[in-house]
Amino acid sequence: MSELILDVQHVSHQYESRPVLEDITFGLKRGEMLGLVGPNGSGKSTLLKLILGVLPLTNGMIHWFGQPLQKFDAWPRIGYVSQKANSFNSGFPATVSEVVMMGLTGKLGLFRRPGRAERERVQLAIETVGMGEFADRNIGRLSGGQQQRVFIARALVSEPDVLILDEPTVGVDAQSEEKFYELLQRLNRERGISMILVSHDLGAVSTKMHSIACLNHKLFYHGGAKEFEENRTEILLRSYGHDVHVLHHDHHHGH
Numbered sequence: 001m002s003e004l005i006l007d008v009q010h011v012s013h014q015y016e017s018r019p020v021l022e023d024i025t026f027g028l029k030r031g032e033m034l035g036l037v038g039p040n041g042s043g044k045s046t047l048l049k050l051i052l053g054v055l056p057l058t059n060g061m062i063h064w065f066g067q068p069l070q071k072f073d074a075w076p077r078i079g080y081v082s083q084k085a086n087s088f089n090s091g092f093p094a095t096v097s098e099v100v101m102m103g104l105t106g107k108l109g110l111f112r113r114p115g116r117a118e119r120e121r122v123q124l125a126i127e128t129v130g131m132g133e134f135a136d137r138n139i140g141r142l143s144g145g146q147q148q149r150v151f152i153a154r155a156l157v158s159e160p161d162v163l164i165l166d167e168p169t170v171g172v173d174a175q176s177e178e179k180f181y182e183l184l185q186r187l188n189r190e191r192g193i194s195m196i197l198v199s200h201d202l203g204a205v206s207t208k209m210h211s212i213a214c215l216n217h218k219l220f221y222h223g224g225a226k227e228f229e230e231n232r233t234e235i236l237l238r239s240y241g242h243d244v245h246v247l248h249h250d251h252h253h254g255h
């Protein structure tokens, strides 16, 4: 059996006295691509914040690579790409290389100048996401889809075992979105990078991810993407309270 790299056990969370997450239990295996879905306000971002140690854990247990979250300190093993990543405007004064270099500041310390080895790693990460020719371009002058690839490069530069992506394709056109999923699948296949991807696009996650966790304060489903797709109407009725019209882009299926 493959190693459980993330283990979430009986996690609950409330803001003030309002419960947002109730008794959440699931895991992520090495090499797994997990899609986290759920309606607006269902607690997806809250769950990510708990997993990333941004919010204090008050109920339940979280282990990363077998270590309790409270003791875990190998954060460079976990790459995070936030929802608000594609918000740079055209005036933002940083090049693609500089933005990707920021992914190393945790390792470098904020004021140490990067050496040749670091610059090579940055260049490699930029090439991995297919943005090699844009390395010296101002980040604000790229499209949303291109910016999102740069944020993947920034997350990759510390050579993580896991990527956590919070709605990475919001505001990205369908063609760039398809290429973005291809990139994620390649990183998974060639480097064995595990992923948790939060998305509203049920059609995309159920075809691109291996497994699905469906959240609405409680976990209503956790299992294979194929089984999710086969029982989608019933799962969504239970969790969302109604069936959700799922948009299947033609290009997702190549017909």
Ligand SMILES: Nc1ncnc2c1ncn2[C@@H]1O[C@H](COP(=O)(O)OP(=O)(O)OP(=O)(O)O)[C@@H](O)[C@H]1O
Pocket: 015, 016, 020, 038, 039, 040, 041, 042, 043, 044, 045, 046, 047
């Ligand atoms: N810091 C906070 N203080 C109080 N309530 C909060 C806070 N952050 C989120 N909430 C509330 O908790 C609930 C869950 O929010 P959360 O952002 O985790 O949901 P989500 O599933 O990520 O939503 P969306 O899909 O809209 O991003 C929402 O009702 C939200 O208003």
